[in-house]
Amino acid sequence: MKILLDKLTWRRNGILVFTILVLLGISNFYGLYTNKFYFLKADNYIFPLLSLVHFLYLYVLWFKITEDELPDPKMRNLEYALYAVMIVYIFKIYDTVTILGSYSQYESHVIPATFKPVAYLSLILYGLLPILTLISFWHRKQLVGKYNFEEYNDNLNIWQ
Template identity: 50%
Template structure:
């Protein structure tokens, strides 16, 4: 784990996460079997919309680390929503793996030559996104702090 933390410090984790999300947003409109982009399918817009939560969390994480601030309830709520989005990421990872393994079912059809290279790239991007999401949550815990809101109001004098 220390090796990963040395290779991907928090700034690089945020930058690589943004790049991976941007690539996966583009590939969410791509059809592997047909080698074309589908912009009018409503299902293709689910991943880009859900990734907005992830991008918001990355921005808040960057801001909190840069300004040396503590966690707040808004950040906690965004992270809890990110847990749900993470479940969708897991689903999309297994879906891309299923598409790659279903190649033998369509042997009688014309499959584009880009099926395996792009399919493996999309699968690896999904796996990388899972790891980067967990790493960003770890950096939030290590660098910003835990969510301790029960004790927070006891040390504030509201009359000052």
């Protein structure tokens, strides 16, 4: 685990998460059974909208690390919102597994050849997303600091 965390720096992790979010945002509009993109379905916009929270968290994390700032309550609230968004990520893993499991039910129907490769790629990306998110939380804890605002407020001396 230590080797993985040493190789996966906060920048590499952020780039990976950003790339995965963009790929999943695009593939969220793709219909696995029909091999078409659906831009007029309102359900397809839920994941890209919720991933905006993740993009914002990546930006705040990058800013706090590069500017060597301490964590603040806004960052903590954003991280808590990201915990809720991770529930959606886990649901999307379940949804993709369910779709993959239904393949045998529709073998007699015409299913595009891209069904399995795109479904497996989506499953891998959805599976990596919560893991990389937890790694970014670990990087925040190590590089930015813990959320200990009582001690932070006690040691704040504006006269120095």
